Amino acid sequence: MKVQIDSQLCQGHGRCYDLAPDLFGEDDEGYATLTALTADGNVPEGREGDIRLAAANCPESAVLVHEEALNDRR
């Protein structure tokens, strides 16, 4: 599984980094970032559920999840 933040869409609701603080971070203004664990876009093994939880909670659909099984379709 792969993950990205669409920084054009992100409005700083902070849901992702509150729900999965080791997978998502925040900049000085409160907008979401990836972290050391996700910086390369790869989701750590076993953390798919947390990524999906963060995506489901994003009001702007700014957490982009690519299920590799779907051949990179969203």
Added chain:
Amino acid sequence: MTTETVVVVGSSTGGVRTAQALRREGFAGRIVLVGEEPHAPYDKPPLSKQYLAGEWELDRLALITPEAAASAEIELRLGVAAVRLDVAAQQVLLADGTALDFDSVVIATGAAARPSPWPADSGVHVIRTLADVDGLRADLAAGGAVVVVGGGVVGAEAAATISTLGHAVTVVDPLRTPLARLVGPEVGRPLEELHRRHGVDTRFGVGVEGIDGTAGNLTVRLTDGSVLPAATVLVGIGAVPNDAWLADSGLLVENGVVCDRYCRAVDSDRVWAVGDVARWQDPRYPTEVRLEHWTNAVEQAAAVAHNIVHADGLKPYSPLEYVWSDQYDWKLQIVGHASRGGRYEVVGDLAADPARAAVLYSDDDGRLIGAVSVNWPKALVTSRRALTAGGSDFESFVEQIKALPAKPPAPAAR
């Protein structure tokens, strides 16, 4: 081995997120998602903004794509309403005459726009569904002045959007300031000024007496005796839960499905409710509450999915209220209680253009109870964390917000 089935009735945020959360919780049985509207499940917040403005097409509103539903093994039954719930027989009856058997059912039928109490032949609209907005856009395309009745989230956002489309807009509301159920006048007045700066006329503190005429040639009579001509009228005066289909279900239905602290119907262990249609016993409050917030629907969906899957580990549901609204260049975020008229402190300047500020609210005991931020998400998320932790001393929290980093000199375009 028999397969357990969960039927989720309602294909908007609460329903879709419940189905997805069931899979996250490891539910391996059958999930059927029933939706009255024929469209693939879509998200509602953009309806009064990007979709109304014509900036986004329907595909940008997808809550779940058919492919994602198939991959999660969520069966979609769209374009067919649920018409009856037979709790004893464990069946949901659909408008096409078929029935779905369930082990558990999740009621997520949401709410409908409160209809206009002022009958007119045509040209009077509400915003709740895609079809509503398509109808409104068709009338707006003919041009002319627009009167928006209601200065809540839907009315205020739509007024901003419609004015940006080039229409002369007047907002009317008997309350004193916009968003008055969410924020006090210390935020509402600068927000009203923002609308006026953008050319929107505002008539707060005045009610509507009646609406006459037809599309393109309407008049809105106000309680102060004045009359506003309009080509199109939008009425945004709240929502009512879609619970009429449960009338003969035997469930206690009273302004929503009445649920216990686990969001389970008080009458049946097999029936759950999520989102705008659920009125549940939040342990923090003396009586059941019903919330019409996007984040509530998502969080309640997760709570219900957990409780369905973990019958031996039920968790009470007690969310921290969170709402946002986008109007012009204001990104408003509201957490906790910000409209209860208590003590507050403003950090930053709401009258600045562009604004960047936080308004922090205290209870009588000097504890933080809520916050509003405008174009300052860091202040909001900091407040939300403090409210989640509970018991923050107000004075020191204000200092903490004041000490947040200044805005960077060259902000990225957003």
